[in-house]
Amino acid sequence: MPDPREPESESEALLRLLLSGAPAAALRRLLDSHGSARAVLAAGARDWASHGLDAEVCRSLRTPPAEGLAAGLAWLQASPRHQLLGWRDPAYPPLLRRIASPPAMLFVAGDPGLLWQPTVAIVGSRAATAGGCANAAQFATALARAGLCIGSGLAAGIDAAAHRATLEAGGATVAVLGTGPDVAYPPRHRDLLAQVAAAGAVVSEHLPGTPPLRAHFPSRNRILAGLALGVVVVEAAARSGALITAHQAADAGREVFALPGSIHNPMARGCHRLIREGAQLVETPAEVVEALAPAVRELARALRGALDPQAAVIAPGTPPAAGTAAEAPDYNRLWLALGHDPTDMDTLAERSGLTVAELSPMLLALELEGRVAAAYGRYTRIAS
Missing domain, CATH: 1.10.10.10 (Winged helix-like DNA-binding domain superfamily/Winged helix DNA-binding domain)
Known part of the structure; x- marks a missing residue:
């Protein structure tokens, strides 16, 4: 059955692929096979089925949910700084391609070029101590001034301290969300979300309007780890989302750093656990810069050679x-x-x-x- 209306743009075609509910791996295969989302939609149901899509997903591709499509298009059209990067887009971040399960597409509010910059993720507890937030700000400021982009998750505590310090230093910062690109979590970070989008970049694999769901945050962490050359864990409890980010970074072959703390501080136990597992103990930003210098040079050579x-x-x-x-x-x-x-x-x-x-x-x-x-x-x- 032919599509009742052909997509007007590649972004609309990408939205329709995303709204189909097809797994990211299947969408990547389709995009690799056909070269563009519009070509995928033109291929038809028999081709889609040959790539592993079931009948329900094929029906959704033919007739996407009208409300979701309208919301996605409205967000994209609201600003020239709103973009949807597909797997085959030349602007898709190269480091993210190397992780085990990269997203098939990314919503970006801000400068997509920042996703190519050598990035350090600074993460930690939402219930961070005042000292932990001060350490996050110190590391973010120094690393940003050294030319590194600072990535984090816009959460309370360490994340917010890292983003704010980077903005104040005039550095580049990227926020990776477990919500839609237009949804701040916690809600009190709406102003911070707007500031990062204006001066840096906000990234999400979820449709605009997507609320915070527990299942989305581990996948958010994998994107943050995948964009970064290294992850600095400032404070983390024994059970913490920051540890998930650190482990995913290690699995992707990225550097993991942890700040030590007092044995009496429960927010230091996660960092001490990472150090026991092989993370690098760091006390100064200069140690992070020195450890990442070879990776930064290699990334620059690879990017320049590709261009x-x-x-x-x-x-x-x-x-x-x-x-x-x-x-x-x-x-x-x-x-x-x-x-x-x-x-x-x-x-x-x-x-x-x-x-x-x-x-x-x-x-x-x-x-x-x-x-x-x-x-x-x-x-x-x-x-x-």
Whole structure:
């Protein structure tokens, strides 16, 4: 039976796939097989069944729930900073692809380019002590100033302290939610959610309007761990969601760090357990930066190589000037778009003709090589 109405955009097609209720693994297979969500929908029920979709899911693909589709489209159309990244989207974060069960699509409010940045997740107890929150803020501030993006889950306690400190330092922060991208949990964090969306990025695999459900938070933790090169656990009880994030990070081959605490503090027991299990004991942000430096360099090389395999021939410390345009044309366009005055991402995109998703990893590579300085979301050329 033909679809009564073809989707008007790739985002609408992705929404229809998500609303079908098909497992993420099946959706990834379909997207890999057909290349786009619109092509998946055009393939028809026989093809869908051959990819393991049952009759009920096939019916939902043909006739998606009208209310959910309308809500999703309304959210996407509410702001140009609202996006739905599908599995085949070139802006889909590369580190997240490497985890055991990556989401088939992500709702993003804010700058999707931040999902390509080297990220440290800072997590811990919702019932954190004042000292724990101060430690989270100290680590977030120092790590953000070192050029790392700070990821967390917008929860009370340690998460909120990390997000707020990063925003105050002018750093990049990403909030991964277990709700829809428009739903703050706890509700008192609505203003914080808006601030992160405006200055950083908010990420969710759930449809807009999705309320907080207990089953969603472990899967939220896997996304946070998957986006990060490492996880810093500041305070955690013996049974804590932060420990789930840490274990998922370890399973994905990421670094796990834990701050020690008093043996009399029940919020330190989870950290001590992680240390016994092999997490790195850290007392200063510099220890985290030092431990992650090889992973940051490898990520930068991988991203730069994916964007332009010839870019590696440019000697470190040498700006991609006109003479190297044939070897790294996109980098040369970016270099020419940069100035000695701070320039925001949208202006760079307009000047260079490159997309934000293309610019973000390129700027990161140049920043790591000491050619570009970044502060408060603006970029400046460093003279060589």
